Amino acid sequence: MKLKIVSLFANSNKDRIYGDIYNSSEDCLQAHPHDEVLHGFGVMNENTKLLVDASDDFYRSETAAQRFIDEQLAAASTSEKRVSCQMERGCPEPVTHLDQDGWAYCTGHGLQRRLSQPCRKLRPHELNRLKRGDQITKY
């Protein structure tokens, strides 16, 4: 995911709350000739060329837009750390089971594992530990 800060314009009434968002101040003025034009920033996904869908997609400062990007990148790198099923390299299923040796598996592979050795369902707090990159030391 490549994110880029872009310059944006939005119309505003006296309340300083932005209305519609435009790429140029001319377009904004044309559509809302009686409104004030606010200058701000948005975050664009360079792959889709679309503004990133977020509740707050018009930032009044570049710093705020950059903060949003940093948060998105941090979230993306966390999800890459997601534990994966150990039965098959590249198994896309989410991990739900743990065997006696401490290996994690998805539901299907966990049930398969259970045929040869004890393998139980992970508890929610254990899943959270794994997602944080922590180990589960006890079966």
Ligand SMILES: [Zn+2]
């Ligand atoms: Zn699996």
